Amino acid sequence: EAGVVQSPRYKIIEKKQPVAFWCNPISGHNTLYWYLQNLGQGPELLIRYENEEAVDDSQLPKDRFSAERLKGVDSTLKIQPAELGDSAVYLCASSGRGELFFGEGSRLTVL
Amino acid sequence: GENVEQHPSTLSVQEGDSAVIKCTYSDSASNYFPWYKQELGKRPQLIIDIRSNVGEKKDQRIAVTLNKTAKHFSLHITETQPEDSAVYFCAASKYGGSQGNLIFGKGTKLSVKP
Numbered sequence: 001e002a003g004v005v006q007s008p009r010y011k012i013i014e015k016k017q018p019v020a021f022w023c024n025p026i027s028g029h030n031t032l033y034w035y036l037q038n039l040g041q042g043p044e045l046l047i048r049y050e051n052e053e054a055v056d057d058s059q060l061p062k063d064r065f066s067a068e069r070l071k072g073v074d075s076t077l078k079i080q081p082a083e084l085g086d087s088a089v090y091l092c093a094s095s096g097r098g099e100l101f102f103g104e105g106s107r108l109t110v111l
Numbered sequence: 112g113e114n115v116e117q118h119p120s121t122l123s124v125q126e127g128d129s130a131v132i133k134c135t136y137s138d139s140a141s142n143y144f145p146w147y148k149q150e151l152g153k154r155p156q157l158i159i160d161i162r163s164n165v166g167e168k169k170d171q172r173i174a175v176t177l178n179k180t181a182k183h184f185s186l187h188i189t190e191t192q193p194e195d196s197a198v199y200f201c202a203a204s205k206y207g208g209s210q211g212n213l214i215f216g217k218g219t220k221l222s223v224k225p
Contacts, residue, residue: 033213040217042215043155043215091155099157102147102154102155102156103154104153104154
């Protein structure tokens with residue numbers, strides 16, 4: 001069984017540029033999460049989806065961040081425009097009956 | 112909302128010794144407490160979890176204990192091996208991981224010296 005797949009694994013952009021990250025969860029997992037992980041810190045929740053509905057986006061900086069999960073499967077997280085402080089690893093996770101499975105993450109560097 | 116405190120932030124032990132990592136949580140409604148291991152540059156992976164109806168759970172060299180009254184839970188690793196070296200995160204959520212938001216601690220970097 002394939003795990004949570006994320007792309008790209010690495011992205012380097014200049015500040016003010018847009019960037020998008022893609023996540024394909026484990027088949028059958030209805031719940032999808034986007035987490036932000038700064039170096040040396042624990043993952044911080046950005047948004048949680050139940051199927052295609054964003055049930056908790058309270059921690060998503062909506063002025064520059066957006067996310068979608070149109071058909072309740074794949075999800076995209078977008079940042080526009082990126083700032084220096086957005087440099088971090090963006091982790092996608094999915095769950096079916098309790099355990100969260102994480103993807104390898106997308107490491108963003110903003111110059 | 113929920114707040115999870117984890118300590119120590121770093122822990123160094125000799126191979127074969129035991130390691131203990133402790134976490135406290137603030138929301139008494141939290142009922143699911145997983146522990147994740149993250150190796151450098153890799154994804155966090157679940158190593159053990161416990162629900163609030165259980166006080167202790169063990170899986171080979173790893174055990175987790177939960178004290179609901181004091182709102183703290185701990186990870187115990189016995190007979191540590193160099194491959195146990197990693198960052199360990201505790202987390203807490205309500206209703207079980209698939210129905211609530213997992214809130215993570217800041218992590219403990221464990222180093223096992225051969």
